[in-house]
Amino acid sequence: MSSRMVGARDRGHWLIVIGLSIGLVTMLLPLVWMVGTSLKAVGAGLGGLSDLLPWPVSLKNYRDILASGPFGRYFLNSAVVAIVVVAGNILFSAMVGYAFARRRFVGKGPLWWGLLATLMVPKQVTMIPIYVLTAKLHLINTYTALIAPFLVDAFNVFLMRSYIEQLPHDLEEAARVDGASEWRIFFNVVFPLTRPALAVVGINTFLVNWNNFLYPLILTNSDSMRTLPVGLALYAQGENSVSWGHLMAGSCLSTLPILVVFVIFQRHIIEGITAGAGK
Amino acid sequence: MHTPGRHGPSTLVFLLPWLLTFGIFALYPLADSFWVSFTRYNPIQGPPVFIGLDNYARLLRDPIFWTSLRNTLIFVVGTIPLTTVGALLVALALNRHLPMKALFRAAWFMPTIVSMVVISLVFKNFYSPFGFLNAILSLLGLPGHAWLQDPDTALGAIMLMDVWAAVGYYAVIFLAGLQAIPAELYEAAALDGGSGWRKHWHITLPLLRSTMLFILVINTIRSFQVFIEIFVMTRGGPLDSTLTTVYYLYDRAFNSFELGYASALAWALFAVTLGASLVYVRVLKDRGAA
Numbered sequence: 399m400s401s402r403m404v405g406a407r408d409r410g411h412w413l414i415v416i417g418l419s420i421g422l423v424t425m426l427l428p429l430v431w432m433v434g435t436s437l438k439a440v441g442a443g444l445g446g447l448s449d450l451l452p453w454p455v456s457l458k459n460y461r462d463i464l465a466s467g468p469f470g471r472y473f474l475n476s477a478v479v480a481i482v483v484v485a486g487n488i489l490f491s492a493m494v495g496y497a498f499a500r501r502r503f504v505g506k507g508p509l510w511w512g513l514l515a516t517l518m519v520p521k522q523v524t525m526i527p528i529y530v531l532t533a534k535l536h537l538i539n540t541y542t543a544l545i546a547p548f549l550v551d552a553f554n555v556f557l558m559r560s561y562i563e564q565l566p567h568d569l570e571e572a573a574r575v576d577g578a579s580e581w582r583i584f585f586n587v588v589f590p591l592t593r594p595a596l597a598v599v600g601i602n603t604f605l606v607n608w609n610n611f612l613y614p615l616i617l618t619n620s621d622s623m624r625t626l627p628v629g630l631a632l633y634a635q636g637e638n639s640v641s642w643g644h645l646m647a648g649s650c651l652s653t654l655p656i657l658v659v660f661v662i663f664q665r666h667i668i669e670g671i672t673a674g675a676g677k
Numbered sequence: 678m679h680t681p682g683r684h685g686p687s688t689l690v691f692l693l694p695w696l697l698t699f700g701i702f703a704l705y706p707l708a709d710s711f712w713v714s715f716t717r718y719n720p721i722q723g724p725p726v727f728i729g730l731d732n733y734a735r736l737l738r739d740p741i742f743w744t745s746l747r748n749t750l751i752f753v754v755g756t757i758p759l760t761t762v763g764a765l766l767v768a769l770a771l772n773r774h775l776p777m778k779a780l781f782r783a784a785w786f787m788p789t790i791v792s793m794v795v796i797s798l799v800f801k802n803f804y805s806p807f808g809f810l811n812a813i814l815s816l817l818g819l820p821g822h823a824w825l826q827d828p829d830t831a832l833g834a835i836m837l838m839d840v841w842a843a844v845g846y847y848a849v850i851f852l853a854g855l856q857a858i859p860a861e862l863y864e865a866a867a868l869d870g871g872s873g874w875r876k877h878w879h880i881t882l883p884l885l886r887s888t889m890l891f892i893l894v895i896n897t898i899r900s901f902q903v904f905i906e907i908f909v910m911t912r913g914g915p916l917d918s919t920l921t922t923v924y925y926l927y928d929r930a931f932n933s934f935e936l937g938y939a940s941a942l943a944w945a946l947f948a949v950t951l952g953a954s955l956v957y958v959r960v961l962k963d964r965g966a967a
Contacts, residue, residue: 414773417770418770424841425784425788425841428800431809432795493692501688503688503689513699516699518898520950522943523710523943523947524702525930526706526936527705527709528706529930531701531706547702550695550698550699584691605790635912642802646799652795656790
């Protein structure tokens with residue numbers, strides 16, 4: 399290969415690095431601004447470039463919102479809902495995925511198509527009946543309403559069935575020969591083997607649920623039952639007294655758990671996203 | 678092999694969690710929503726009253742519905758090509774041997790894990806008359822603008838934000854597709870003297886067809902449902918210039934309690950979304966078969 403060609407290739411290489419770096423700044427700038435604004439002392443001039451690196455740095459916005467009540471409550475609500483929904487999906491998607499992967503039963507084919515079809519149904523079609531049903535059962539403003547619709551996600555079942563299908567049968571058969579009950583086979587043999595897939599299910603369910611907006615918006619109407627995204631969005635609409643410092647402090651706090659999960663489990667998150675593309 | 682039905686009863690127990698949620702939160706709402714779309718239904722006044730096709734007839738005559746559908750289509754048609762091409766370019770760049778590759782990939786992916794509410798709040802300020810964007814423009818000596826208060830720029834501003842927020846997500850999917858392409862194919866092309874862009878045109882793109890189809894379909898389904906951005910940033914204004922169909926049906930359902938009409942709107946949008954998805958499948962599948 400001639401040196402001229404290598405030179406051209408190198409130049410292309412550096413153009414890409416420069417392009418990606420500009421992209422990197424574009425991607426991170428709004429998020430840096432969010433952190434900067436949240437750390438601004440109240441009264442320091444608002445708006446413009448000084449928001450990026452505020453000086454002096456102040457935690458007053460954080461102290462304010464944590465002392466003022468609703469944000470702490472929103473955080474608690476989001477945490478309770480996310481933890482129960484993640485736990486439910488880990489257990490139930492494994493159970494249902496196991497049934498579809500290993501059992502023969504009447505109506506299996508149509509039920510599987512039904513499950514896949516729910517992935518296509520947009521929320522705007524089902525939200526009105528779910529709202530009416532929740533209201534009729536007097537479950538508006540309850541954790542039940544915020545949790546139940548999300549306990550068994552169809553996509554998670556899809557992932558678990560694919561994963562369990564490719565596990566070898568030997569261990570289950572051996573346990574069955576030893577006289578283990580069906581429950582023991584599931585909990586002691588299959589469930590532990592699915593841990594890598596369950597990690598993907600758990601982490602992605604957490605991310606999706608933590609940011610969930612439409613259902614929590616329509617299924618609650620009291621301030622004490624709002625989740626973080628809904629609470630933040632509605633706080634921003636109180637036109638008279640919006641404090642961007644407070645709002646961005648709340649935004650940062652609501653992003654923090656996601657960021658921690660992202661930094662630790664980046665690989666699992668990407669696995670979860672790309673799993674669907676292989677269909 | 679064991680005989681079918683040997684452990685029959687317990688199968689139901691394994692399926693039960695999904696059967697319950699499937700019935701309560703998918704089958705029942707689908708059927709109910711379909712029925713309600715043929716009724717006049719305000720839950721405060723009483724049970725649904727069957728009115729035949731009136732809601733659908735009203736929808737065809739409702740100028741606000743058409744405005745909302747037009748805005749939604751502009752959103753879909755405007756964002757999807759930008760997002761898809763942007764994501765593909767980012768994926769191609771990230772697929773090379775680069776310094777700090779992991780950092781680049783993480784940075785591009787970051788916005789996609791932040792909640793759309795938070796992103797919308799940040800950009801609402803970013804686009805405001807005294808916000809960050811105008812500050813940058815004035816540094817460059819350019820005039821500022823009230824981006825979200827002007828009917829001519831509000832929807833475009835929201836669309837650009839959405840592209841920003843979504844590119845990294847689809848780039849990650851493209852990247853997985855790229856990594857599945859065997860390196861030998863490129864080596865063979867290099868021997869034949871194929872240049873960078875020709876190589877991508879003749880090898881990469883055809884082999885990414887199923888990834889592309891997947892990305893276009895999920896992005897279309899999502900984009901037709903655009904709601905949070907509108908709820909947080911503009912509430913459909915100014916002058917309905919950012920009123921999308923899901924925002925309009927949310928407004929009909931939960932501000933005016935016209936549940937029958939809102940359900941008809943929901944089914945109309947579902948039909949449009951399904952039609953668009955089928956077009957992709959047709960176009961990309963036919964090419965694949967040829």
